[in-house]
């Protein structure tokens with residue numbers, strides 16, 4: 001482990017109990033910060049209702065921590081929307097957010113769109129397939145953002161059982177994400193649950209990041225946040241145990257491929273989201289830096305362009 005990571009674990013890795021609710025509520029009152037909670041949901045009628053009801057009861061009705069509770073429906077074919085609305089969430093269908101840009105399949109797509117459907121200064125994402133949900137997932141991740149102005153992104157960490165086996169969950173995390181992170185982004189090696197779907201961030205950071213449309217979104221967010229705000233602005237909080245609906249190994253293989261591809265793109269691209277070149281010009285005051293964007297846009301092969309193909313047919 002890098003020395004920097006050892007230091008980070010000592011100063012940026014907390015437990016939900018480290019910030020009592022009254023302390024984070026006082027910080028929220030003082031700063032006037034607004035908090036949005038977003039649940040991305042694709043066919044989650046079995047679990048979304050309990051999660052929404054728990055957050056509503058604990059953090060909207062009992063105390064004023066959450067200002068906006070939104071379920072973004074990722075084109076579900078079950079009763080996800082009805083169940084979420086009945087439990088007290090505002091429900092928005094992904095196709096109704098930014099209709100000018102047709103939506104594609106994937107979790108990252110709905111997280112990206114959710115930024116347009118919410119207005120909080122802090123946005124907290126919570127998966128909609130969690131079982132035995134506790135509102136500690138929200139208070140734990142939102143707390144440091146309210147109390148510590150230097151923090152920009154907070155991931156939840158937890159034990160992950162697989163069925164009845166303690167500690168065996170998170171198969172893609174252990175077999176794909178953790179090895180990739182340790183080998184290529186060792187500064188991020190202190191994250192216990194880098195792929196976890198429960199985290200909170202400042203809108204001012206989220207709005208500057210690109211979002212892969214699928215399951216690459218969490219790895220991308222960590223890497224791109226590291227290179228945007230630095231390791232010291234990232235943190236993690238222990239919130240206990242997380243149980244969720246486990247996908248089968250073929251589905252996880254597809255998820256792993258997406259995550260690998262997300263890493264590949266970032267390795268090829270280097271650290272900068274938008275690469276820049278700084279050159280120097282001699283002036284009367286000395287060497288003055290001048291920064292320019294580097295061209296990276298690539299047009300797709302012309303054979304993929306509809307107008308070109310129809311011209312060939314004509």
Ligand SMILES: O=c1ccn([C@@H]2O[C@H](COP(=O)(O)OP(=O)(O)O[C@H]3O[C@H](CO)[C@@H](O)[C@H](O)[C@H]3O)[C@@H](O)[C@H]2O)c(=O)[nH]1
Nearest residue numbers: 040041042074105106107127128129195196197215218247
């Ligand atoms: O097209 C999709 C796919 C998923 N989801 C929702 O996203 C959440 C997480 O999806 P899930 O299929 O349960 O992911 P996991 O198998 O649990 O994958 C883990 O690893 C992924 C990759 O980092 C993360 O995106 C997940 O949050 C994390 O729980 C759930 O609420 C889904 O309903 C969508 O909204 N749209």
Ligand SMILES: O=C(O)[C@H](O)COP(=O)(O)O
Nearest residue numbers: 169170171172173195246
């Ligand atoms: O985060 C992960 O690694 C995947 O969601 C798989 O988790 P599971 O092995 O607990 O189903």
